[in-house]
Each structure stands twice: as structure tokens, then as C-alpha cells.
Amino acid sequence: MTEEELDRLATIIADALLRERKRSPGEAAGTWLPVPVRPDLGSREGALPVWAGSAQSLDDVAPGRSSKSEPQARVSTAELTRATRAAAAGQDSRPPHSAAGRSPRAWRDRPKAAASIEVSIGVSNRHVHLSPTHFRTLFGSAAPTEERALVQPGQFAAKEIVTVTGTKGRIEGVRIVGPARGETQLELAFSDARILGITPPVKASGSLGDSAGGVTLVGPAGQVMLERGVIIAARHLHLSPEDAKRWGLHNGDQLDIRCGTGSRAATLHGVLVRSGKEHATELHLDADESLATGVRTGDRATVLAWRRPAEQRRPLVTERDVLAIARSGQQIPPGAILTPSARDRARAMNLLPK
């Protein structure tokens, strides 16, 4: 099936789903896409309320209504098309409610407020975590000096900076982030790596297995040639244990997060959740991502979808799939999402589970 045919099919399915919703408005509480609701932020000191300043984005704000009333059909055909297309391509983000109005079992523990979560953005400029040995070589002293505390508990931007040189160029003023770590890790943006002439992999912080090397750190007291430890940090959401619990998210989840409000607004996919006692809630993007989406530190971003990589995805079954299933004498996969025509066909052929 070509891309174009896939698009057309997704549009048809989306239209049909919308028609079905309009026919039976009072039927089920479930919706195909989560209806945005203003999240309950509790009493988090220092955090901007979601309706303040940069967070003001009218399309985020659900119409005022009590949680008991019926959700309104506010999903556009375009949005449904996108979701349907993603599902058809096997990339669906497992909407918490299916079109049939049932919640898949795995999501039952998810709190309602998680339908829309807003988090604060922290843009990380290029920086380096140094091992105690490397710090001593570069600066001739025992440990970095704190200049400014970072949002993540215990971490700080140090007074010390180094110059990084590569085969193609050099970058001056690269900040040390303390305290010292077991192994030196240099975190760059793609544009930085291009200046230096290296191609580091995109990696979660700390996984340096196939990280890049080939750069030299130059400090006032000495130099260190790195054989490994250079990465492009994978975009990630630090999550405090309280927020993780409140929002029903887990360490290792992957999120789609919308950043920005202007013409450069974009949804970032595959944002890794890093949760635990040592984390404070903050979305970490690098300088390239910040420029590309037009956001700055302190702006807010909206979680649109989530997936747990270990869990099985729900297949989308079309009418053609039903015919193939009938021919081969197989069963409709448990938990499958059926398009309306597939459902009609399956019912007519007596293939629906009783």
C-alpha cells in the first residue's frame, strides 16, 4: 500500500469514526483521542500555573465542565486521520480509550488528569561531566566549584569551563556540570558535533557503550584526550516520584510532547521518562531542539501521548484484514481496534467474540 493510499484510507476511517460518534453522542464515556483537561498541579511551589504566560494556549484548554459530564466531540478529522494513520502503520501511541468506548486493561490505573500533562522545559547547553581524575588533570584541583544550582537535585553548573577541540574545529567555554561522575561524559547538540567533526550517537545519559571519542578537552592545567564518552543526549523528561505517581507514568515510558506555541511549534516523539528520587520534574531538550521548536527554559510543554515499550500494541483491523482472517480460519486478535466496516463485516460473518 502506498503512502497516499494509506492517507486516503486513514481519512475514510477517521470520517467514519466521526460519523459514528455523531450518531450516538450519549453512548460511551470513551473517546478515540484523550480529551484535554486542565491538569491538577496540586501545590507545587515555584511552578507557574498552567494558565500563566507562555503556557497560555487556547487550544489546550478544554471547555469548562465537570468531570462527570460527557466529553464533547472536539476531535478534528485531521487529528483522527493522524492517529488512525499511525495506528495503521503500527506506530500508535495506544490511546487510553478505544473508539468503542472501552479502556484497554493496561491503562485502567491511569489517573484522569493524565489526559493532559504540562511540564516545564529546561534547555541544556553543551556541557561536560568529569571524572575526578579528569578534573584534576584539567584544573589541578580536587573538585568543581558551584556557580549555580540546577533544577535536578544536587547538580550544579560549575565555575570551571574547558575548550573542546576536534579534527574540524573547536568550541570554547564548555561548562562543567558537577558533582564529579564515575566516567567523563560530554553532551553536545548535533550542531556542536558538526563543528568538531564527530558524529556521536543519540544516547540516554550514562549509557556510553558505543559513545564517540576523538576530541580533546583543554583546561588551564592540562589536557584530556577522550576515547569515548561523547553523546548527543536523548531528549528526556526528568520526573519526580510524586508526579510520576500522580500522572501514572513510569521510568522508561516514552512520550510525545508538544513544544512551542508559534509557527515553530512541534511535537517531539520518543521522549524518555527518567523517574526516581534523584529527579525533579523537568523536560530536558538540547540547544538544537530549543531553536527548532522556538522554546526556552521555563516554557511549558504538553504531553500528548505515551507508550510503554514493553507492552504489546493493539492492532488496527480493517475490513480487508477481517476477510483474510476469515479465509485463514484465524481469530481476530484480542484487544484489536476494528474499523466500523471491519466491525460490520466481522459481525456479519459471526467472527466477533460473544
Ligand SMILES: [Zn+2]
Ligand atoms: Zn537531564
